[in-house]
Amino acid sequence: MAMSRRKVKSIGAAQSPLLGAAMFGPAVIYILALVGGPFLLAVFYAFSDARIGSVEMHYVGLENFRSILQSPSFRISVRNSIIFTLCSQLVVIVGSSILALALEKPFRGRGLVRFLILLPWVAPIALGAIGWKWILDSIYSVITWVLVALHVFKPYNAPMWLGEPYLAMASVLLVHSWRLMPFSTVILIAGRTAIPKDIPEAAQVDGAGFWRTQFQIILPMMRPIMSVAILFGIIFTFTDMTVVYILTAGGPFDSTQTLPSLAFATGIQGSDLAAGAAISLFLVPILVIIAYFMLRVAHRAEVT
């Protein structure tokens, strides 16, 4: 068996030694051009004083990093990024677990509900975020309008969803969770359907009620697939700035500023390419750690 396999391999290689390289090439070029190049450029800029519109550039060593670490905006952004990522993942995983449970068994209109739930993921994020910008607008907000009509708030005292630091953070967080929920739900539904029907039935016969079956049998069995959903969610959240940028642009007073949005605001809008690049490099170690865990989970899923 091993003999014959080795033989086949060597024949293939002898026939066209370049075939493997040719097949592999496009992927390598793609990754180098669109990921590797920009990444190296960012590293290069981070040690320079590059600015938009300036042709001169000098090596400045760790100067950019030193000044970033002293900037209060950066510290707030790091804190916000962590809060933003962890809280939205919590909301997403709890929400999508409930949705996956509700959508598991067939019922009338399940197809339509599934479609509606997928919509936030399928629709362009800019469109969805602009919709939310209106929903949460300081003057035209429908939410405020409803709450006022229900006499929860007085018209002059209504909350400014995007204008007050804590509310703004909560709004950005929930809108981002709304966007990520479908993805996680689809993964969890797949995970649930992969569990043989016998097992929850056995739990039922063994005397377990609904909650015990869910929490002691189903959820533990879903752990690998759930970790995949969470790790993907963390990456999508930690590196994403769309919702923040459209809803609040990091305001008010940096209260919703995250690392990617700060990097964009500093590097592109503020023309300080070097500082922007340096800020974005702070994402790298965290993403490396997450990537490591993802590969481990993927490997474990393969083995079992």
Place this chain on the structure above:
Amino acid sequence: MAVVETRNLTKVFKEGELGAVNNVNLETREGEFLVFLGPSGSGKTTLLRMIAGLETPTEGEILIGGRVVNDLSPRDRRIAMVFQSYALYPHLSVYKNIAFPLKAQKVDKKFHKEKVEWAASLLGIGALLERKPRELSGGERQRVALARAIVREPSVFLLDEPLSNLDAKLRLSAREELERFHRRVGTTTIYVTHDQVEAMAMGDRVVVLNKGVVRQSGTPKEVYDNPADTFVATFLGSPPMNLVENGDVIVGFRPEHFRPAAGVTDAAVPFRLNVENIEYLGSEWIVSGTLVGGSLEGKKVIARLGSAQDLQLGKTYDFAVPHRELKFFDGASQIRVDARPVTWR
């Protein structure tokens, strides 16, 4: 311990279609090993799942220990079920698998260890308690599933084809073990299988099902020797009973009763057999061929003989079946009818 009874139990999955289970009336006896036997799609598993409470009957009643349990959830029926796949919880150790029913039924924690160890030792898996199900062999998994079922001391055991995932060799020893296990615990057991050998070997009584209808129930001997209709006659026995149409009746006889005429001393019906194929199976010979002459010309039959060394392919021999071994079935309804003389010349 308890008696399970079903009254007019019916399950229709899709309205307008034939029911998966139709009008089943059964009653187990105290401590009995009752086998549901039938081909796939015969409704035997659906019947078991209704008794377990995993499926809601369309009509009829289920009684366990004299109490109607239709509206009780599985956990309140005091039953234990072993699934075909064993359905062990893959993320839990063997110990925790066996302890799960105790935990779920809120048995005082201080009894857990003792009970789990009792169940494990009963099945000889005391050394495996720390393992995960994926580290066990098929036979060991089956024992864990049984231990998980026995640990809560249920009043009824439901077993859904528990041996079908084992290889042939293991199946035999697991079967014996199950029988011994049942004798020791003496709990009323309902066992579902499509394997007639298992049913014959293990059952105190066998219920033969086809298309959701009970065709016959009785001891293995009754069902084998006196089949109620042609379905039961052909489903039990390997090779199956020979069925030969003769006028408006069907004449049936087991291959082991179809022997060369010289060796039959009782009052017998003679046949002439043209031998077409001979198989040597070590302990026996399977001879197949066609009958010759009269109204039976060309009918295919099989004989099971201790020795067929004297027979030659393509030749015609005198065979016979003792009168009392002939069974008669109505040609139209396929149901067993009284014995009658056979004339075919």
